[in-house]
Structure formats: C-alpha cells, structure tokens
Amino acid sequence: xxxxxxxxxxxxxxxxxxxxxxxxxxxxxxxxxxxxxxxxxxxxxxxxxxxxxxxxxxxxxxxxxxxxxxxxxxxxxxxxxxxxxxxxxxxxxxxxxxxxxxxxxxxxxxxxxxxxxxxxxxxxxxxxxxxxxxxxxxxxxxxxxxxxxxxxxxxxxxxxxxxxxxxxxxxxxxxxxxxxxxxxxxxxxxxxxxxxxxxxxxxxxxxxxxxxxxxxxxxxxx
Numbered sequence: 001x002x003x004x005x006x007x008x009x010x011x012x013x014x015x016x017x018x019x020x021x022x023x024x025x026x027x028x029x030x031x032x033x034x035x036x037x038x039x040x041x042x043x044x045x046x047x048x049x050x051x052x053x054x055x056x057x058x059x060x061x062x063x064x065x066x067x068x069x070x071x072x073x074x075x076x077x078x079x080x081x082x083x084x085x086x087x088x089x090x091x092x093x094x095x096x097x098x099x100x101x102x103x104x105x106x107x108x109x110x111x112x113x114x115x116x117x118x119x120x121x122x123x124x125x126x127x128x129x130x131x132x133x134x135x136x137x138x139x140x141x142x143x144x145x146x147x148x149x150x151x152x153x154x155x156x157x158x159x160x161x162x163x164x165x166x167x168x169x170x171x172x173x174x175x176x177x178x179x180x181x182x183x184x185x186x187x188x189x190x191x192x193x194x195x196x197x198x199x200x201x202x203x204x205x206x207x208x209x210x211x212x213x214x215x216x217x218x219x220x221x222x
Contacts, residue, residue: 055108056130060215063110063128072114073124073221082115082175109134113175122221127176131210141172141204148200153190160207167209174198177214
C-alpha cells in the first residue's frame with residue numbers, strides 16, 4: 001500500500017553560498033589581512049633590534065677582552081682626566097675594502113672612555129659605546145651648553161635638526177655619553193635620563209644618533 005504522506009523537503013539551497021555568507025567571509029579575510037599588514041612591520045623592526053643587540057653583545061665581549069689584553073689600566077696610568085680608547089674616531093680602526101677596491105667603514109664600531117677612579121691608579125672606569133654607521137661629522141663640537149650636576153643641560157646654543165629623545169650627548173671635556181630623555185628647543189634645554197657626573201660649566205658638546213647601546217664596566221690591576 002502506498003504511503004501518500006507528503007515528504008518534508010529541505011528548502012536550503014544547494015547552489016552555493018549566499019551573498020551574506022560571502023560578505024562575512026570577505027570581512028573576516030579583510031580583518032586578517034589588515035592585521036597581518038599592521039603586524040608585519042613590527043615583526044621586521046623587532047628582528048632588526050634583536051640582530052643589533054645580538055651583534056653588540058658579541059662585540060662588547062670582544063672589546064672587554066681587547067682592553068684587558070692591552071692593559072687599559074696601564075694606558076690610563078696616573079692621568080686624572082678622561083681618555084678615549086682608541087684615541088681616534090671609532091670607525092678608523094675598523095675598515096674593509098669592497099670588491100671594487102673602495103675603503104668602507106665597518107657597520108659596527110666602538111670606542112671606550114676610560115677614567116681613573118682611585119688615588120692609587122689601580123681601578124679604571126670604562127664606558128663602551130657601540131656605534132652603527134658612525135658619522136664623524138656629528139663630533140664637530142662647535143656648539144656650547146651649560147652642564148650642571150643634575151639631569152638638565154641648559155643654554156644650548158643650537159640643536160641638530162635630527163636630535164630627539166633616546167639619542168646621546170656628551171660634554172667634549174668629559175667625554176662620557178649620556179642618554180637624552182627629552183629636549184625643549186624653546187627652553188634651550190636637554191633633559192638627561194641620569195644626572196651629569198663630570199666637570200660642570202659652559203663647554204662644547206657633541207650629540208649622536210649612531211649609538212646602539214652603552215656598557216659600563218671596571219678594570220683593575222691584579
């Protein structure tokens with residue numbers, strides 16, 4: 001006997017996606033693409049920073065060994081002032097020749113500032129600055145400012161156009177580098193991240209945006 005009951009038919013279309021479904025899919029893909037494009041530069045920048053700090057860590061270990069092997073304490077001797085070591089531009093001892101015969105400065109270079117800290121001349125403070133693409137024109141030392149025993153450098157005679165916070169400044173008579181916290185061009189002041197510890201007064205200064213990092217250590221006679 002035949003069953004005359006009507007079948008319940010699935011009315012859902014089997015012909016493909018609806019416009020609403022396609023729109024939702026495109027919206028989700030768009031969000032994913034925007035997120036990827038936003039995060040990609042951040043990832044590249046992070047990789048560059050990791051590479052830089054890895055290179056500087058290796059380089060500073062080499063520098064410390066070099067200073068120990070060359071008796072930096074003996075180099076300072078009885079000198080009460082601050083000395084740069086080597087006493088040249090940081091890039092001059094680190095050059096190579098490319099395939100065309102051109103002499104090119106190394107991408108990474110260093111310079112240490114060394115200072116006696118005890119009366120018996122047996123303990124030396126060393127500040128090791130690691131540079132990338134060192135620019136000697138930043139060391140002209142033509143401008144002046146008032147350095148005090150504080151975090152404020154005042155009466156700055158002129159500011160380099162590229163200078164911002166996180167760059168570095170030094171009194172040319174003191175030679176130790178200090179990281180800049182912020183600058184005020186109208187107020188003619190530069191605020192340091194830490195207090196200035198050198199000889200105070202109105203002196204010439206240098207600034208640079210080529211320092212990647214700075215390391216402080218001590219050397220002693222054994």
